[in-house]
Amino acid sequence: MLKRALAIITLLIIGYWLAQGLAGVPFGEDRMLVGQYYLDHVKEQTGAVNAVTAVVVNYRGFDTLGEVTVLFIASTGVGALLWRRKKERTAKTEGSIVLTTGTRLLVPFVMLFGAYIFIHGHLTPGGGFPGGATIATAFLLLYMAFIVYEIPHKAFEKVEGAVGMTYVIVGLIGLAIGGYFLYDWIWQDWQWGAENIGRLFSGGFIPVIYTIIGLKVGTELSGIIDNMVKEEVSE
Amino acid sequence: MGEASKISRYLYTVIVLFLIWLLLTASLDPQELGFGLILSLIVAAFTYEIFTTSGLANLHPKRVAYAIAYVPYFLWAMIMANLDVAYRVLHPKRPIRPGIVHCKTVLNSDVGKLALANSITLTPGTITLDVDDDNYFIHWIWVPDEALTEKEEEHVKAASANITAPFEKFLKVIFG
Numbered sequence: 535m536l537k538r539a540l541a542i543i544t545l546l547i548i549g550y551w552l553a554q555g556l557a558g559v560p561f562g563e564d565r566m567l568v569g570q571y572y573l574d575h576v577k578e579q580t581g582a583v584n585a586v587t588a589v590v591v592n593y594r595g596f597d598t599l600g601e602v603t604v605l606f607i608a609s610t611g612v613g614a615l616l617w618r619r620k621k622e623r624t625a626k627t628e629g630s631i632v633l634t635t636g637t638r639l640l641v642p643f644v645m646l647f648g649a650y651i652f653i654h655g656h657l658t659p660g661g662g663f664p665g666g667a668t669i670a671t672a673f674l675l676l677y678m679a680f681i682v683y684e685i686p687h688k689a690f691e692k693v694e695g696a697v698g699m700t701y702v703i704v705g706l707i708g709l710a711i712g713g714y715f716l717y718d719w720i721w722q723d724w725q726w727g728a729e730n731i732g733r734l735f736s737g738g739f740i741p742v743i744y745t746i747i748g749l750k751v752g753t754e755l756s757g758i759i760d761n762m763v764k765e766e767v768s769e
Numbered sequence: 770m771g772e773a774s775k776i777s778r779y780l781y782t783v784i785v786l787f788l789i790w791l792l793l794t795a796s797l798d799p800q801e802l803g804f805g806l807i808l809s810l811i812v813a814a815f816t817y818e819i820f821t822t823s824g825l826a827n828l829h830p831k832r833v834a835y836a837i838a839y840v841p842y843f844l845w846a847m848i849m850a851n852l853d854v855a856y857r858v859l860h861p862k863r864p865i866r867p868g869i870v871h872c873k874t875v876l877n878s879d880v881g882k883l884a885l886a887n888s889i890t891l892t893p894g895t896i897t898l899d900v901d902d903d904n905y906f907i908h909w910i911w912v913p914d915e916a917l918t919e920k921e922e923e924h925v926k927a928a929s930a931n932i933t934a935p936f937e938k939f940l941k942v943i944f945g
Contacts, residue, residue, distance in 0.1 A: 630900055631882055631886075631900050631901075632897070635879040635883040638819045639880065641819060642782060642812055645812045646793075649808050653808070733800055734800040
């Protein structure tokens with residue numbers, strides 16, 4: 535009782551303190567310093583219509599590389615924590631025909647939609663992370679509906695490593711051509727897609743990077759799911 | 770219905786996925802069309818094995834025509850059933866007589882059974898609880914007198930005539 539009361543009082547104090555801080559922020563007023571620069575120059579400098587992805591992949595691409603690394607470490611960490619010599623699915627009951635057939639019909643659509651999200655990252659909201667998560671959802675559906683389903687491990691691990699490396703290589707090519715890491719050589723030097731901004735084949739290397747990220751996130755999250763649904767079996 | 774050849778199943782998956790892509794992009798830009806086709810080919814290569822068993826046979830004109838005709842038919846059944854449930858909710862005596870009934874279906878394919886189960890659930894008043902081979906167990910909001918019989922056969926016959934039969938005449942043609 536005393537513990538709970540103390541916790542509530544502490545939370546109230548922290549909440550009041552945060553509210554005080556936020557009260558000084560002038561909402562709805564034009565306070566953009568860097569933001570205005572992004573909005574003014576995003577099209578000519580990156581070829582992307584979606585300013586958010588241009589910032590995430592182009593202006594501050596280093597952060598995104600860091601995020602991909604964090605995800606990779608999370609996946610590796612789950613794998614290391616749950617490592618067992620022999621693991622198997624131990625689910626006992628198969629889903630009803632409604633569940634399994636529904637999953638069969640949905641999986642291709644979910645995958646196509648995931649690909650649609652990450653390929654249109656420079657045009658519409660979304661990008662590599664939501665697209666990859668959507669693709670992982672397709673595999674989650676398969677895991678939930680079928681008691682024996684397993685992702686093709688060998689292929690997944692290879693794809694995961696290869697696309698991660700491709701991301702770094704794309705960045706290193708930029709370093710060689712333009713002088714800094716993740717320099718957008720496709721847009722700056724080739725002017726690829728310069729005449730059709732707003733259509734699919736534009737946006738410099740954003741669609742390329744987002745395809746890479748989409749595949750990486752998709753395979754990684756699927757791997758995490760795989761690790762979590764399996765249990766050790768004693769022989 | 771037996772299993773169709775791999776090529777037929779693959780092509781059918783590609784066609785369906787490409788149609789979905791057209792709906793998603795809502796654009797006839799050649800860049801979108803080309804890339805959508807490539808993506809459909811790739812995704813279909815991974816998923817055609819689980820997606821379909823009968824392949825291109827699904828695109829038989831008669832089946833497509835029945836599928837298109839089924840949409841307004843089903844929507845009408847849904848509207849009427851919703852009004853019926855609204856009537857039961859608003860009626861002062863609240864005339865409900867709930868019960869779980871046992872139906873049988875004439876459909877053979879898994880997809881047909883799924884469509885039937887979803888059609889039954891989406892028309893309020895009936896909810897599919899479980900499907901086991903050709904047996905459907907359905908929760909009904911108002912079990913009519915003719916289904917309230919001790920004899921199993923009569924019960925199944927009455928319940929099926931009321932619940933599954935109206936949808937089956939379409940779904941039998943569409944999915945087999």
